[in-house]
Amino acid sequence: MIELVKSQFTKGQEALLNNDYDLANEVLANEKRVNACELQLDKDCEKILALYNPVAVDLRFVLATFKMNSELERIGDNAESIANFIKDMPGAFSKEMIDQYQVNLMYDTALSMFDDAMAAFTEEDTRRARKVFQKDDLLDDINYKANKQALDSIKSDPSNEWQYLTLLSIIRKLERVGDQSTNMAEEIIFYIEAKVLKHKMK
Numbered sequence: 001m002i003e004l005v006k007s008q009f010t011k012g013q014e015a016l017l018n019n020d021y022d023l024a025n026e027v028l029a030n031e032k033r034v035n036a037c038e039l040q041l042d043k044d045c046e047k048i049l050a051l052y053n054p055v056a057v058d059l060r061f062v063l064a065t066f067k068m069n070s071e072l073e074r075i076g077d078n079a080e081s082i083a084n085f086i087k088d089m090p091g092a093f094s095k096e097m098i099d100q101y102q103v104n105l106m107y108d109t110a111l112s113m114f115d116d117a118m119a120a121f122t123e124e125d126t127r128r129a130r131k132v133f134q135k136d137d138l139l140d141d142i143n144y145k146a147n148k149q150a151l152d153s154i155k156s157d158p159s160n161e162w163q164y165l166t167l168l169s170i171i172r173k174l175e176r177v178g179d180q181s182t183n184m185a186e187e188i189i190f191y192i193e194a195k196v197l198k199h200k201m202k
Contacts, residue, residue: 001034001037001038001041001069001072002072002118004030004033004034004037004076005034005072005073005075005076005079005114006111006114006115006118007030008027008030008031008034008075008076008079008080009075009078009079009110009111009114009177010111011023011026011027011079012024012027012079012082012083012086013104013107013111015027015082015083015086016082016086016093016098016103016170017098017104018092019086019089019091019092019093020086021086021087024083024084024086024087025083025087027079027080027082027083028080028083028084028087031076031077031079031080034072034073034076035073035076037072037073038069038070038072038073041065041066041069042066042069045062045065045066045069048062049062057191057192057194060190060191060192060194061191063187063190063191064187064188064190064191065191067183067184067187068121068184068187068188071180071181071183071184071187072180072184074176074180075114075177075180075181078173078174078176078177078180081169081173082170082173082174085166085169085170088166089162089163089166090162091163093163093167097160097163097164097167098167100149100153101142101146101149101167101168101171102142103167103170103171103174105138105142106139106142106143106171106174106175107174109135109138109139109178110139110174110177110178110181112135113132113135113136113139113177113178113181113182113185114177114181116128116129116131116132116135116181116185117129117132117181117184117185117188118184120132120185120188121184121188124192126188126189126192126193129185129186129188129189130185130189132181132182132184132185133182133185135178136178136179136181136182139174139175139178140175140178142171142175143171143172143174143175146167146168146171147168150164150165150167150168183198186198
């Protein structure tokens with residue numbers, strides 16, 4: 001499921017940069033596979049809880065996996081939403097527009113956060129998990145600035161209003177992917193260190 005969700009996310013970036021409707025359609029078609037994986041993993045976690053009654057670190061592992069499964073599915077949902085935005089656009093985004101809104105930087109940062117979280121999980125490395133938190137501020141900053149950028153862009157170039165609004169929506173989806181990777185990093189630390197970080201101040 002990790003590889004599938006990552007593939008969905010990276011294909012979305014490629015479809016956006018190349019205005020590739022076929023690749024966007026591939027992301028949409030594969031969303032059913034993501035959903036099927038989520039359902040299967042949910043059943044597996046429930047079965048382990050019911051049959052083996054795990055405790056301590058084993059219980060934390062199952063609970064963390066159960067919650068991370070949900071976050072992975074939501075990242076897949078965001079990739080699907082971006083693919084729909086691309087399909088609905090009548091034309092390609094200009095390179096200048098992509099650069100101005102730092103979309104590639106957002107994609108690369110969000111992917112790096114995802115990779116850190118997944119490596120932390122498979123390697124049981126909480127230091128790698130904590131790297132995710134450090135990168136989330138960049139996504140938040142770009143997302144915050146994009147709101148004013150979009151307003152200024154629409155005022156100066158109203159003929160491309162739809163493109164600016166669509167790009168703003170994509171940026172918000174990428175910011176959410178960062179949040180979801182952060183949530184997974186918190187679950188990994190809970191599983192390994194038995195520390196609950198959710199709802200705590202940074």
